[in-house]
Structure formats: C-alpha cells, structure tokens
Amino acid sequence: MNPNPGNSKSGTSPAAGTHGALADVPMIYPARNCPVCSSTGKRRLFRQSFGSLSQGSLLPGFDLVVCADCGAGYADDVPGQEAFDRYYAEMSKYEYSDRAGVQTETDLSRFREVADLVAPHLKKDDRLLDIGCATGGLLAEFKRRGFASLFGVDPSAACAKLTEKLYGIPARALSISTLNQLNKPADVAFLTGVLEHVRDVDASLDSVKSCLSEGGHIYFEVPDATRYDHHFSAPFQLLSMEHVNYFSPTSLNNLMARHGFSVVFTKRLIRHLSPQAIEPAIGALYRRDSAGKNSFQIGRDDETERALEQYIQQSRDLEEKIQEKIAALVEAAKPLAVWGAGTHTLRLLETSRLSQARIVCFIDSNVHYQGKTLAGVPVVAPSAVPNLAAEILISSQTAEHEIFQVITEKLRWPGVVHRLYGGSI
C-alpha cells in the first residue's frame, strides 16, 4: 500500500506570496500533501536553511508552508520517512549518555503533569504504551501511580534498553511505522514530542491504530505553533530541523477527526526545554470512535498562518542583532571555538558570517557529533576545553546559561567567553 497517495511526483516550491525571491528555489524532495487534510494547495511563508554535518545530517532546509484549505502549518521539501527513522535510530540525543539515562527535574515535572492530565480518564488495568518512550520516565511516573500494564517503544535500541534497566518496564526498539509488530493492543497510546517529527502522519497514525484497542485513547503532546510568537527564543529556533508539522489545537483536532477520534480534552501547556527556554505546547487526549462512525468536519484553522508570520518577523529582527555580534567577532579575527554543533550553529553558518570567523573547533557534549567535522572543522568534546588556545562563542539560546556555567565554574576556563543572548560581547 502506498501510504501517501499523490506524494510520488516531484515539484517545485509553491509561489511564495510576499517572499517572492524564494519562489524559484527548486525542491529536492517530492512535494508533501497537507498532513492534516491531504490537500495539495499550500502557501509558502519561509525557507529555513541549515548547514550540514559531515555525516548524519537529516536535511539541508525546508519550506515552511500553510495549507490553502485547512490552514495547518507544515514543512515541505523534506526527505522520506525512512530518512527520519534512520536519523532517530542513529543520532538519538535522547539517550542522555552523559547522565546515564536519568532525566532532569524539568523532565520529571513534565511527566507528572502529563500523568495529572491523563490518569483521571484511565482505568488502573489499562494497558499503556509510550511511543517514543526515550528512557522510560513517563511510564515510570504511571508505574508509581499504580498502573501495572506498561510498555515502551523507541527507535533507539539504547533507549529501549535503558527503559528496562532503569525502571523494569518492558520496551522494544521499534519506529512508529513498525508498531504492527506488537501483538498485544494498547488501551492508551502516548505520543509526546513525536507527531511533530513524523513526515508520513497518516501512515504513522494508521500504525498506531493497528495496536490500539476499540475505544482506546491517544494522548498527544506537540508544540503549539499558534503561540510561537508569544514565547520567543533564538531566531527561527522553533523551526527545528527535526520538526516537520506545526500543529494548532484546531489542526490537531481536524487530523484526529479524520482518523475517527473524538476530542476528550485539548489543553494549551507550557513546556520547559531548559530553565531558561520554554516552548508552548498542546496536550490533547482523543478517544477512538466505534467503527462505522465516520462523519467528521474539517474546521478552518485561522490562527497558524498569522502566528507563524509574526514569529518569522520577530526572528528576523533578533537575527539582525546577532549577526552584528558575529560580524564583530569576524572582524576581530581571533581564534574561536564554537560551543554547540546542533541546529543553532548549523543555521548561523548558513545565515551569518560565522563561517568567516577563525573557527578552530566546535565543542559539543553529544557523543554522536564528536569526532565528526562541521564546515571542515573538528567537533570535539568539552574535555578539550582546558587545552584551548582560543576564545569561546556559545552558540545556543536554550542552553546558553547552562553552558556558560560549565565553562566558567566546572571547567574553570579563564579565557574570553562570548554569549549571543544573555551576556554582551
């Protein structure tokens, strides 16, 4: 079965509206239909660009578009689902390898909040399945509350193993597209921080439904694109390389109605990514309707396009200030070590003069980046810092404060540290 009818032909980017200069960029990948209503009509708001790691990079950029019919936001010009599955299996940053899989207090309070929201709607003997369980923290919270039938799946084999090791909860290494390998249906499936990453949304939901009981529930948590403009972070940071769907409460409800689910609740939440950075989110519980009940209506989403346009403008304004700081570092021409080899840096290499700086190395605590190169420069571990003969630029908004503390307090680095957000150069 082809899970994406109509997606098999290549195309060019749609007319870009007010950003006409972008209209002629040829697309690399086959065009996507709207993940919410399947329409092919779309309007492009922005072209997001990333640099690329020497190995393991997911995509060079994407078109941020809104559906002309239902108003949902999504990324177009992205590779196939198998590329995402491979990326998450190999490049998982959710193994917490530097903390032996143990979550932070921020993570734990998020798990408690999800359990507070969902548990009142469940029965104690319900079978709970966490899809994309990372190291099992959410299931462990339900275990503490007396739920006994728990199971986790995660594309990363290391995460599945840690779930069993840390909490004694069974888990398997499966991607969202291979859930039909599970032989026991779940009564409740959790997808927190998953659906925004999925390219083939219909196929993935069909896969989830294949292991969900009649009348079963799905709890989703996804970023809320309609509030990106209220909770500002680094420029364009919320248009992440890994996010290909930009949901609103309306578009999530539309999607689930089309898949035969009724809304139990939809809540707007605030998620802490770090003590300094927050991301607006939607938490929503849906119940599977009994077979045969398939009348639904797609409601028009009037919020997403306006909010994304606002967010893009805010990002442009802040980016201008950051580009001035980077230009000053380029002019100073001193050896520079850039801390951070993730999305934030990839974007700066493409959009600022950072690549013209005298970069001697990139520093990153993610072991999957270490030993690789970025823009021809090695990515090294934080342990290399004491031997550095360079100034350090912290290239992160979400973790800027935390990294600054590591450099100055833990590593006792006496040299110059440049910050793009909190501190001045």
Ligand SMILES: [Zn+2]
């Ligand atoms: Zn649509």
